Amino acid sequence: MQLSALYRYPLKSARGEALERSATGLLGLVGDRRWMLVDRDSGRFLTQRAFAQMSQLSALYAPDGGLLLSAAGQAPLHVAVPEASEALRGVTIWRDTFRVPDAGDAAADWLSAFIGKPVRLVHVPQERTRFLPSGYGQIDDRVAFADGFPLLLIGQGSLDDLVGRVGRPLAMERFRPNLVITGSTAFAEDGWKRIRIGTQDFRVLKPCSRCILTTIDPQTGERSDDREPLTTLKTYREKEGDVMFGQNLVADGEGVLEVGMDVVVLE
Known part of the structure; x- marks a missing residue:
């Protein structure tokens, strides 16, 4: 598996920026949210x-x-x-x-x-x-202006599975991940507890609950009339009233991430 994309969102809910390389630390990617x-x-x-x-x-x-x-x-x-x-x-x-x-x-x-x-x-x-939200992470884990956690990871295989079900292309940017992983099967990330990217370790804390924001086309700013992809996600990714897509992470220590780095599941 490899790290195939990095995204940073300096201003919460504004347009993201794709990176080839980024330092990481307590608050996720440097400069994120x-x-x-x-x-x-x-x-x-x-x-x-x-x-x-x-x-x-x-x-x-x-x-x-x-x-x-x-x-x-x-x-x-x-x-x-x-x-x-x-x-x-x-x-x-x-x-x-x-x-x-x-x-x-x-x-x-x-x-x-x-x-x-x-x-x-x-x-x-x-x-x-x-x-962090009560019950997750360690006492010294912190988050800036992200909704709840410093990092969001999505597997490319998970998006490919969703695209096949929706029946039209969906840009990864619609889901606002920080880290995109290739080489894993659809929703393999659901079962991960700890991973290593390059030389840095990360803890996988909980699935990401998705909202109406996913129905906005990041290129045009228009909402989809059929509420996709949220409508389709609800048919097979709903759990106790929440629709899950992606995993929230925290970094252990500081490091540097670069697109193309190997990804290893530690636990």
């Missing part, structure tokens, strides 16, 4: 679930750790990393409420114009990251 959009008044996080146009928002990781924003009809904007202890804003993501640095008015104005409502852009420094 360290930024997030929130409602200006409530502080609640925003995603493609309610704002499908976020799929057309490019937010690239800058060499200085900042964010490079671009979108049709708007001039590009570089956003610097705010000071970790200044301009703190209360935010809510799922059940977690905490305080993180606000990226300033220029970024907020740019993104509010894009979204069509008042929003703020926030960044999470490592010391303000969240614990």
